[in-house]
Amino acid sequence: MIIGSATLGASGGLGLWALLADARLVPGRSVVDTMLGRCDIVSNPPEAEPGKVLKSSFYSTHRKRTVRYQVAYPPNPPAGGEPAGIMPGWI
Numbered sequence: 001m002i003i004g005s006a007t008l009g010a011s012g013g014l015g016l017w018a019l020l021a022d023a024r025l026v027p028g029r030s031v032v033d034t035m036l037g038r039c040d041i042v043s044n045p046p047e048a049e050p051g052k053v054l055k056s057s058f059y060s061t062h063r064k065r066t067v068r069y070q071v072a073y074p075p076n077p078p079a080g081g082e083p084a085g086i087m088p089g090w091i
Contacts, residue, residue, distance in 0.1 A: 018032050018035075048075055049075045050072075050075065051072065051073040051074045051075040051076070052072075052073040053070055053071070053072050053073070054070065054071045054073075055068070055069075055070045056068070056069060056070075056071075057069065
């Protein structure tokens with residue numbers, strides 16, 4: 001009787017935690033997503049030719065050191081197009 005009550009209480013607590021984590025009210029949503037298979041990727045990423053990548057650096061007065069960065073342009077960008085993303089430290 002005691003073991004059954006403890007098991008029921010533990011499973012109820014685990015279920016409540018999973019619901020709260022899924023609602024982003026408590027930490028652990030990535031654990032719930034992994035358990036439910038939401039993080040599975042079944043397709044390959046799209047194939048694309050890389051665009052222009054500009055790599056450079058600058059001296060940061062806040063960090064008091066040289067910071068490297070790179071800017072990636074999409075393939076065949078229109079003239080005057082914006083970069084796709086800036087990734088500091090990813091060189």
